[in-house]
Amino acid sequence: MSNSTSLFNDVPLGLQRREISASVVGWGGYMVALSCYCTLYQALLMPTPPDFVGSLVWAVREWIVWLLITPLVFKSLRRNINGSLFSYLRVGFIILVATVSFRVSVDVITDTRSVAASVMVFVPRYIAAVAVVLSLWHIYLLKSLTPPVSRPSAPALLAPSVVDKPENKASYPSVILVSKGSDQCLLQINKLECVVAARNYVELFADGDQPYLLRMTMSDVQALLPPADFVRIHRSHIVNIHAIERIKRQSSGNDLVRLRSGRELNIGRKFKEALDQFDVIN
Structure with a gap:
């Protein structure tokens, strides 16, 4: 029993690295792309000089929580490998509450927005982010946990x-x-x-x-x-x-x-x- 269970509990180091790299590359690339977009917008439509560094700082402040939390989400999903819709909805709801609560707290502490305004701004964005993270797990990483099958050399149907x-x-x-x-x-x-x-x-x-x-x-x-x-x-x-x-x-x-x-x-x-x-x- 321990040998079979280890296929799921003893996660290979390579898979853990893939989870971390998927988070870093995905969210890092998104924040850089968002910063480039903001810089281009400033250059074309704003009277002030474009500020890539300032745009990057803003993007990191807005989305850094996702870069940090995504590997933890993957770990949670790994423990619910049955892949049922209920398990995805449960994990997605927990992620949404945690990330929105974090952003609301930051806005309140820095006096950037009111609680209501912060919720209205981030709930739609983070619902989309939850969908992206769960889709990434289901399409890209879940197959890595499928236990290897050792096929017999003989034909499947023999006398x-x-x-x-x-x-x-x-x-x-x-x-x-x-x-x-x-x-x-x-x-x-x-x-x-x-x-x-x-x-x-x-x-x-x-x-x-x-x-x-x-x-x-x-x-x-x-x-x-x-x-x-x-x-x-x-x-x-x-x-x-x-x-x-x-x-x-x-x-x-x-x-x-x-x-x-x-x-x-x-x-x-x-x-x-x-x-x-x-x-x-x-």
């Missing part, structure tokens, strides 16, 4: 007589780290009933009706499962052959697999041959 050998089964994991709600847990592979594709995730069904979530492709999940026990019956479905109750043949050709839990899954036409090699009740 039972070949894959039943103990030395072949030993190369597959007995547990897999999955998300359930805001928590993570280890799911035993032999308890797994089926895997269903769900956009950027896959849903793993074992006990109960609520699925476990895993951020991985169907092909990557299939590479983790022993072919002696699991078969892909559709581009979006993988089933445990021991969980199959029967195969329902239909005149239309759209056959179904009925599992012991009562769940029914479609069989893709090009996957029928792979399923027929197993001794399943029809």
